[in-house]
Amino acid sequence: MSIEIRHIVFDIGRVLIHYDPHIPFSRIIPDDAERNWFFANVCTHDWNIEQDRGRGWQEAEELLIAEHPAHEDSIRAFRKHWHEMVPHAYVESVSIMEGLIAKGYDVTMLTNFASDTFKEAQKLYPFLTLPRGVTVSGDAGLIKPDVAIYQTHAKSFGLDPAATLFIDDSMPNVEGARAAGWHAVHFTDPQTLQADLSAYGLAV
Known part of the structure; x- marks a missing residue:
């Protein structure tokens, strides 16, 4: 060339x-089907990419918690355990x-x-x-x-x-x-x- x-x-x-978000979440949501549903419907790729675009985590979490209040702990776990995703x-x-x-x-x-x-x-x-x-x-x-x-x-x-x-x-x-x-x-x-x-x- x-x-x-x-x-x-x-x-x-x-x-x-x-980078693999399943690493901490295999402990947080042990059931494979439930965990896959969570990533497909709650903490999705499209949701996460907005933090890459500059949206703050507090706003990001509040948006999802308003939509999925039953999953509040798991939603907050995404940022809390982020360091485990980059092992x-x-x-x-x-x-x-x-x-x-x-x-x-x-x-x-x-x-x-x-x-x-x-x-x-x-x-x-x-x-x-x-x-x-x-x-x-x-x-x-x-x-x-x-x-x-x-x-x-x-x-x-x-x-x-x-x-x-x-x-x-x-x-x-x-x-x-x-x-x-x-x-x-x-x-x-x-x-x-x-x-x-x-x-x-x-x-x-």
């Missing part, structure tokens, strides 16, 4: 750190990111994350402070795959879109980056990422 990549942008959840880092992915930084590549991060839980994640995983900077959706008031968040990130960090490579586990987010004029690869595992980086001439 004869493209010169000067900027590498990492997603975080399910690329650098594991470990993907060591090989982190090693790749650290290797790119050590070689002098310009590395930043772009993530759909609530503002307060991201700060908590940085304390749990200090390597999240190593890149040059990060755009957190909860602070920007925008979420991937909205093209505007990629444009905001590029402007904030002085990135040339045509010389930028984005890494994300979500195909819609990869496509959003491409729509913003970036190069982008779909993260599935560290070995594939290593091969993708090599294809762009990036040595770790």
